[in-house]
Amino acid sequence: AWAALGGALLAMAVVWLFLGDLRRSLIIGSVIPMAILVTFVIMAASGLSLNLMTLGGLALGIGLLVDNTIVMMENIGRHQQQVGKGTPAQRALRAASEVFSPIVAATATNLAAILPFLFIGGLVGLLFRELVLTLSAAVLASLVVAVTLVPAWGARSGQGAGREALADRPLHALQRWHARLLDAVLRHPAWTLLPFLLALALALWALDHQRRSFLPATDEGRVWVNLTADPGTPLEDTDATIRRIERLLEEDPRVAHVFSTIGGFVFGRTEYRSGNRASISVELRPAADGLYHTAEWSHRLRARIRELGLAGYRVRVRPARLRGVRTGRGNDDLSIRIQGPDLDMLARLGDAVVQRLEGLPGLRNLQHSYEARQMQLAIVPIQARIAELGLDPARIADSIRAALDGVVAGDLLQDDRSVPIRVRLTRRDRSPEQLATLVVAMDENGHPITLGSVARITLQPEPAQIVRDQQQRIVDISASIAAGTDREALQRAIDQRLADLELPTGYVRYDGGSLATLRAGQRTGLWLALLALFLVFVVMAVQY
Template structure:
């Protein structure tokens, strides 16, 4: 909203200035529009050039910000068309009204400010020492600001409190569903008595992940939804702390309980909700389990990590049947016949059907459900054979049957088996600051040949986001420069404007430090948008300098006059953008945390860009044009 009025402000201010000079009639709008038309088109082009590359980005970043970019781009184009057509047509027909006391007071204050800026610019342009001091000071501030910017804690996305808490329960292997359900009921009771609970969704005997559901009688999960953030005084992390304290007091034996804040709904960053996800890939299951155990041990040495689990930890009993092929061949039996007999015993055989109420029902014969897992009964399964010797053959005669422990799921990626170790972070810990600690702990683990550890969690996403953001920022600067070069048919003025952009990093760093925000994708998006926005003031200023020089003014006089006369529109466009972003910067309402870093980045960078536009740009322009 703040950016949409920028073009109109530039146009109206120029028309208003012509009217103050005594001009009237419809030609006033035409003359005033002609003076700023080029600047409005150039500033709109640079805004679009900076953010449109986002439309060609796929993956998580494209999913998050595509609608925002389309909305902003469309609105900016519409505002340009209105400013170039409707605004001058209407403004020229509105007569200049008699100024009131407030306007006279504001105009008087603006005149003093213009006079002050004009004198300061004039002194700066005529003093080599002041110019050298200015450039040296700005460079001296830019270097530590950039270093501080990259030392800020890093996250892929800001931490958001949607009030959704996941509680995972895992009882000892072999417990019945009734025992697991008993644990669940106790935890449900604890959660329900805590404040601000809106709903509890329970899955007993397994868990639900996305559209998939997994059955396991010793597993369960609770999804607790708290009230909206505006209606509660307790954060999700504080709620979990209270919950864990009560659970620890119960001293529940034979059960593992993990509670953590769920991520943003619809934005999966791994197989689960944990920030850390390390995968060990290889061929042998036992070796994978051993390496995963070493990783779990290494992660336990990092203080800021909790809820460490491995997909190989949970194992269940399976009945393994190994066929003695030589014995089976002697008796005239094939593996297919033996397998058919086992299938018949376990899953049964449909022998007929019957109809009732217009529906067909299968009639199936099989072992009773309770007997399927009994090894002694499986050994006595009779195998039908067609050999000459019609003596009965039992499964125990041709196979060895025994119990083994095995993982409930076989996980594969790119046709390679893997075991996953996951963990979550303590409150207030960013993904970026824990990333290096995890990597250091993994260096102590010796891997056999053919095995590898790779990151599949938030660290991987964070690195991809950083790399892509750097590419997009570089592309934005290049496209902004190209758009200005085409508009000006010159490289000098675009280069002057482009050189002023890096100094806005000083303001951005100050803003992030003052608000305590982490470096995340919305910050990078704000930087990219800022690259297109901060050049607007410089474009408006340089356009008027060029106009004054064409009318015969000397270089320094043209620069001073441009700073003096373009002060009002530069202040107005900057302030409207800042005010328009203030609600976002305050994160009012649920979900406001997502775009707060973007708003803070633009506000702080744009505020500092006033100094760059009104002080640095005139000096840089003089340096590039003094010998021309």
């Protein structure tokens, strides 16, 4: 709202600077609130609400609101100086009739240039649909006010013979220079064509070599520090390592707040427990220039953490992404996915891809989804031994399930509530050594048969979670992309390094990040730009 008000005041100041007539400047300035009121009516009819995007459209449209009015008012002022050619109302009507067609044509071309972008879908359409609609409504409202109210006000503005405007002398000098330049160009038309062709070639070259990204980089002053230890690392060791990093952060004057999560992570309403995983959320204070410079600060923090020499730990530092906005299916800037049935093979393929991409300029925090592993209890029955003893495997499984999951032994009444009492082994008694002594059956002589005599009990690392895409198992290789990196050039380098990667039968590699969205958006944007250009030519052809 304040941006729109500031834009309106600046627009009125510029109009007064060039016209030099306070009355006509006030008339043009009064068009802004009137056009905004008409815009609100159009927005209400279209079902639009006041939000960040519609207010942004209004702020962008403030300058466009006075364009038609300036043309109309300037022509009315010129006719009002022609005393003796009718009444002021007749002169205003004649002036309005002269510029009515050009004003309608200019408004139609503006609408033809921006309305095709309403056909963009996905995240871009969600972000900019209301902005485009509001901007279109503002342009249409400026046309309505310029051809109705402005001529009525202009008829009463007098002859317009005000004092000389502050910008008249520079404008007159510019007009004289333009007249000399135009005379030279008209005498040598070929001189115009050659610079135009050179400028067109330079523009096409710049467009092809322009750095591409889906959304501009954001800097909110938040950084994530993710720590993953080797499988089986005790929670106490993970906590001690996190405390060392916290002390490092406490020494930095740029750090405002630190929040640590140890022993897993929380995603939405889901809680994942893993003793070898931890994360730190860091909120920074602005630097002396008022900016956060999160990328530079993260780079320095990586170097300081490497100096700690944390053997057996992998620490990744990345600036926080814009919350709630995801440009791809992955959780980071880059996402390469391999689909296949076997988890071990997916993990090996993930290791191979990470190894090939390491050291690639522009990539940070390279990892895959099966690097994080946790120790799981594996009980493998010895079929020959079970058959020799004549035991029922189902009963052995029931005994193990009762020991680990527990058995409801009764209910406890507490505050008119019934709480089930579950009896099971404590976590301390679930080690392979303790489970080996668990009695699962009795032999013919009444002697106890322990689990260790009929099964192999081990702790082995397994993936902390199984990642799926469209119900299919995948490995997600992700990385952060450094600020200023050309996405297209980076993707070409990635494709070159992965060109000779052979995938087993039944395994497919595809892009899961924002690159596909970026390329699709570029194709859609190109077609819509061509459509807008075509519509502009159609409007001009129909008008003239």
